[in-house]
Structures are given as structure tokens and as C-alpha cells.
Amino acid sequence: MVKNDNYFMYKAIYEAYKTSDSGDVPVGCIIVKDGKIIARGHNTREKKQCACDHAEINAIKKANKKVDSWRLEGCTMYVTLEPCPMCAGAIINSRLDKVVFGAHDMRYGALGGRINLLEGNLEYSPEVESGVKEKECADLLKTFFKKMRVKERTKSNPII
């Protein structure tokens, strides 16, 4: 199997499914070096009740341990949703070479969706590619929020 962007984004989507039992927004992330996955992460904010536990932060922390360095030069991140300001900042801080994301986030994305951190002339900028398997990544979120809305309606009106 060709290990291209689509292949790795499917791996990130698979990671997003791991949130299904916790009530967390399904976002998944992997970090790749020399064609190998060195770290995986999914959103555990609700499960762990920690504001910092987004998929990207969880994956960066694991990758740092794996390479025994806070620098992730030579690495590429694949993430199903456009990173928020915290995660985009962490990507810059960790010196990742490249970020590939799936769905754009016009509400909170910090790589062009709501804002663009890379326009801030910070000292380091990763390469960014977006829209890889966008429909599949966005569908994950749509299904999740639809389920949440039904749950809320059922709670407020138990007859439904």
C-alpha cells in the first residue's frame, strides 16, 4: 500500500474514533517521521477533564518522548481538524516540519480558518496542507454533533 497523505489521514481518522466512548469531540492525530508513525493522539478533554488534552498536544507529547527531544524536525503531523490556537502554537513550538489537516474550522481554526497564526511573523513556520480527506473528517464531526443534539433534545423532552 502506498503510504501517501490519504493513507496517513485515514490513520488519523481511525485515531479520532477512539473518542467514541468518552463524549469527546472526535479529533485524531498522528505524527510521522521517515514514513513511520511515531505517535498517535486523540482528543481526551472530556475524558481527562483537561483543557490541554487536544489530539495534537497528546500526539506531540508522545512524539517528544519517542525521539527524546522537544524538537520534532523532520516530522509531519496529520490531524483530522484544523488546529486551534493552542495546538497551532504547540506545532510551532515543537518545530514540526509540516502539518496536514482534514476539515477546516471556521469557528476556531488557527491556520487560516478563524485566524492564521502563521501570519504573525513568528520565528518558525511549518509547511501547511489542508483539505486532505476533508469530507470524511468533517462527516465524523457532523455525525457527532447530530448525536449530541438528539441527546440534548431527548434529555429536555424524555417522551421523544
Add this chain to the structure above:
Amino acid sequence: MVKNDNYFMYKAIYEAYKTSDSGDVPVGCIIVKDGKIIARGHNTREKKQCACDHAEINAIKKANKKVDSWRLEGCTMYVTLEPCPMCAGAIINSRLDKVVFGAHDMRYGALGGRINLLEGNLEYSPEVESGVKEKECADLLKTFFKKMRVKERTKSNPII
């Protein structure tokens, strides 16, 4: 003793000194709720070789555990240096009421120094106060970088 902003900033400065053995940039942070310190953090990026281990992230993670929630409403953060984009994003994500910082960071600060994340019309904005005990907070950094420069010079010219 009156527990005002100066009092709490000195507590954050005390926290910054804990980096002295690790070679980490001295940044300290505390989080206060109802007049009590509920979490402390200092920069451990070098010590732990983790790009995400800034003082603010370390403190937020501890505060989340302490209150058993990712939401830090009713809490104020005191931090010796203006937060970077990652940490400013984490502050927004964790719904902290207020951030008080000491030294401005024109190189990497994300609350007005280099960029201002709060101008991004994100869905939540904490109150921000800056310049509290600024000289003391900046002096910590100046002393650290001066020592680092001497160390570098000595390394490249061992006769000195």
C-alpha cells in the same frame, strides 16, 4: 499580608526559580481561585524534553486536576512572562477569568507583544493585566540569558 497582584506575582517568580537546575528559561506561573493558590507550574521544556511543558500548561493541567474540570472559571493566572501563542490558546481553552503577566515578550508574546490572540474574535476572551512586577520578572530572564551567553563563550574558548 495583603494578598494582592504583587503578592501573587512574587509567588510566580518564586516558581520560576525552580528552573535553575535544568537549564530551562525561568518562567513561573500560579493559578488562584477564591484567594488561594490552587496550582503552580514552571517551565520544564528542557528538563522533560517536551515542547508543550511551558509554565502555563503545567499549571493549567494541575488546576484542572484540582478542580476536576477542564473549565477554570473563577480563576486568575499569574505568570512572569507574557504567554506564547500555545499558552495564550490554552488560557482561552480553559476559560480562565483573568491573566496577569509580568514581563512583556515582543519576540513571542501572544497577548499584545508579538501578536494579540484576543483580537481574533475567538469565542472567549479572558481579562488581561500586564506589567505587574515587570522589572523583577524581566531581570530573571536577563540574568539567565547573560549566564547562557557566558557559558557559550567559555565553551567555544575554554581559556576564558
